[in-house]
Amino acid sequence: MIGKKVIIRNLPGKTKFITLDEVERSLSSRDLMICNDEEGMCIAGVFGGIKSGVTSSTKNIFLESAHFNPVSIRKTSKRHGLQTDASFRFERGTDPNITIWALKRAAMLMKEIAGGKITSDIIDVYPEKIENSRTEVSYRNIDRLIGKQIEKQTIRKILGLLDIIILKEENDILYLEIPAYRVDVKIEADVIEEILRIYGYNNVEISSHVNSTLTYFDKPDKENAVNIVSDLLSANGFAEIMCNSLNPASWYEENSDLDPSQLVILANPLSSDLNAMRQSLIFGGLNSVAWNINRQSYDLKFYEFGNCYFRVRAQNSIPSVDDYNERTSLDLFITGKTGRESWNHKSNPTDFFNIKSATEMVLARLGIKTSSLLKGESSKKYFAESITYMNNDRLVAETGRISKSYMAMFDIGQDVFYSHLDWDSIMKLIRKNIISYRELPKYPSVRRDLAILLDKGINFGLIKEIAFRTEKNVLREVGLFDVYESKSLGVNKKSYAVSFILRDDLRTMTDKNIDKVMNNLIRAFENELGAKIR
Template sequence: VGATLYSGDEEFKIKKAKMRGEPSEGMICAEDEIGLGTSHDGIMVLDDAAKIGMPAKEYFKIETDTVFEIGLTPNRIDGASHIGTARDLAAFLSQTKEITLTKPSVDNFKVDNRNLPIDIIVEDKVACPRYTGVTVTNVNVGPSPEWLQNRLKAIGLNPINNLVDISNYVLHETGQPLHFFDADQIDGNKVIIKTLPEGTSFITLDEVDRKLSSEDLMICNEKNGMCIAGVFGGIKSGVTENTKNVFIESAHFNSVYIRKTAKRHDLHTDASFRFERGSDPNVTEYALKRAALLIKEITGGEISSEIVDVYPEAVQDYNVDLTFKNLKRLIGKEIEKEKVKSILKSLDIKIVDEDEVKLSLKIPTYRVDVQREADVIEEVLRIYGYNNVEISEHVNSSLSYSQKPDKEVIQNTISDILTANGFNEIMCNSLTKEDYYNNLESYKPENLVKIFNPLSNDLNAMRQTLLFGGLESISYNRNRRNPDLKLYEFGNCYFLNKSENENLLKKYNEEKHLALFVTGNKTEENWIVNAEPTSFFLLKSFIENILLRLGFDLNQISADDISSDILTEGLSYHYNQNKIAEFGMVSKKILRSFDIDTNVYFAEFAWNQVIKRSAKNNIRYTEIPKYPEVRRDLALLIDKSVKFSEIKDLANKTEKKLLRKVSLFDVFEGEKLGANKKSYAVSFILQDENKTLTDKQIDKIMNNFIRVFEKELNAQIR
């Protein structure tokens, strides 16, 4: 009573209880309940040698061990092994005491006979830069010795049999993944590293029939595939309880190939975990010898071939120059030269040359994360100790330079304006559904940037427009009885230029856009006013307010009618012949595909162009005029094809100095006007900042307007 048992993550404390009416002062346990095994078949029965009061640790001969749980960052794959961790500890401890790292020796490796040679052929030397193999015959598969089982249990692995246990043991000891093949299943006594045709069927150890990609690297015999290289073994070639002869693989695979294959098949193993992050090409032979010697010792096997090592281009240590100036600049402290050299030596980094300015270094191949000078400086600081770098009491700063215009400031300003006008900001996924672009002319499917190995068909392409993400948001809100919406989004859009095959920077284009969405009612219905639906002109007012705030002169913006498979009614704004925005009503066909049964008005700014053009637009502030403005109205009878923008443009060209504003305040159409005719009532605001306008001046200007309208637009004054 009072003892605490641990089973997995669960904790159980033994208390006094009654069983069948009798008091219980303890608990009879199975193996798994006291952490001595995995069996739960029945209680553990002790023999007569077990004395009452004898420590269980002494009776079961449990070794005293300490387990360190180390949280590695993804770049430190060299530390994902016992030797790797010991190597790092030795580097740190050697700064204060004499200490060296001693690895298990493989010097006694020797070939017992040559009864089972295996040929190795590497067809893809990019995907497999090094492949090492050897055979061991006459092995006896069975339980592992107690010491091996205990060490595997200590790191959370369940013992299987001596061959599997040796493979796992060497993996965690050296960090090098191994694969054991049943040598009797290798047809033709040949191991061939190659790819197989697209769609080839291959059954893996988990008994799943997988369809291979033509990019999956395979370990094959003369007839069939045996293993997905660096990822997962096949069901037919692996070792079993009946295995007598073993072929040991110790290889170095290209991390890119392994990562893609593992993701493609959703297979994530201890081997792929290490290969994906970069294994050491120069440890394969050591790990192979270590495994072969353990098999020989534990299973009674014989090494029955020479080691075959296919390594056409040896991977050399990385060359990096470390300058003392940069070391001091990045660390913030000057470290003695001899101390730096001592740290580098402890990290197995060789100093091949030195002078007063720099050290020329060779980085060992197992440190795939140390490729640059900054990486070396980080290593020096890590061993030297962050706590040994004093924090200065003075704060030094410098004035930063920011580009004009400041893109972030402008974006925040426009966001504030839109929010103040009742808009909500949305942030949609840049990944979208390829099907949205099927049969579209405005955004052609061939211009899509597609995703390799997408997680789903709903996220298999990069967006060309912000429209579809916004419509998803509108549909989501409408389905939850929130139909009155004003939304905006700043986001990047992506385009593929197929004509550019050589320059990747030109082949893939990224543009920033601003999108506005307006739908539902402008205001909620209440007792004062009726609900008023949103309109094209409401959206237009928001667009023009944005452009005005950015310093654009609306009189210099040209508007063209557009009608497309995206917008049924719309305008395209151009400034200095550059398109800066398109807006209008979204087509009913597209809205139906999102189950939206009301009008949606959409605008999309080419934000990069807007920012670029706004940089030249300085907003000018003037005093409030002392002299009054004058309004004059004209009623113009014109053809229905004439747009108000044409009237406005002509007026601005005719009177550039005194004309302040042109507004349309009434439109009338009827049979009395004649076929294809309409009447526009237009107001003109005139003002002189230096004096009061006289009737003579005003009449002259208005007569000029009338003359121009009659000549250019065939207008009649009513």
């Protein structure tokens, strides 16, 4: 042992260390190491080093008995992918007060079995003694959680068998001191669980008394709504996916679309790739798309219902439930072609309007009229082109084509169209929906078409909005059935062929009524859009 010293410390990050299995590993600056005067000898509580290992030629052995922080050992074990006997025990917690006894026991076994000779005294370094934990337990809570009234004398006897000391008993409350080796017993519920374990689960009889309560479900029924939409999407060729709710935190860092300060970081992650709770379903969905494309499945339609997690208040040193927020989302993904190739069917590439129609189909099935929602464009960078649906400044849905930067993150080489529906906002929106019935119209509908010359920057949604604002009584539908662009129309001009369905539920419409409505619409388009009727 170089320097005849044992030093417990952290080595600099990326330090190379060869373990007993002859594998060279790159250490983290957070890995606790047992070192000599110059270099590391063991990864503390996990694995020994090749230079400090015992071989057939070993004559002198230095024994160290220690207690390590379980969290630190677990993180180191997961970081290096090492599942050893040592890490299995240390990461679950050990008794800090038996280190000397364990050291003596090991030394005596070597002396008795291998003929060894003990050549030094024991050196004990214990700067801060780990005290036994203390807690309070009430007889009332013991009876309530176990579901049976156990005699107090029996409870005291069980606690004694568990080496749990009763410091005092006052007002039906027991003040207890729990030995340090019971690492999984800290709070009142833990003590009650131990009492029940010793008392015997089979000794708690099943009650012959049955309680029942009236249940009231808030409207709308969320589970029913999820099932309705799931059936709808599945019937339209979508496949449901369920992605991991754990993501790499690196996906959210320096990402302006999501707030890294609201990220929920795991205290003991399995790996650095699964160290944060997701804030969006987009990453899992794109990962699923990439996985399928890499296996030659190019035409995909996915949907996922899932929860997203946010830390809304990060200033508290001790987090509480109120510091976190959980929101439900429905996300859709479409890529590839609209259908399989066939001699009698032309298969076209999916486009923006495929995902838009799927989004509006879901909203319509839930009784939401998209005409009542304010439409705009998303500022999120994961969209190359998009449309948003808002209700009173609250996002209901956003849909569009995924940007190249996001597709490059997952090495996707074909267009992906994505829609995000805020399920919690939708549930609030349809809470007051009432299903109503009415008889079929007695009077016929009338269709009139207009060819409207407009600037290229004007979209059909604006035309539809102006039409319904201008005529609220007899206008039933507005549709776009042709778009024409040509240099002959003028610079930055296009022509929309728009259909209008008119119907009066009280009488048959006359030509005079129809002409009046159409003239009002034409004036509105000319005044508000600068349109010309061709």
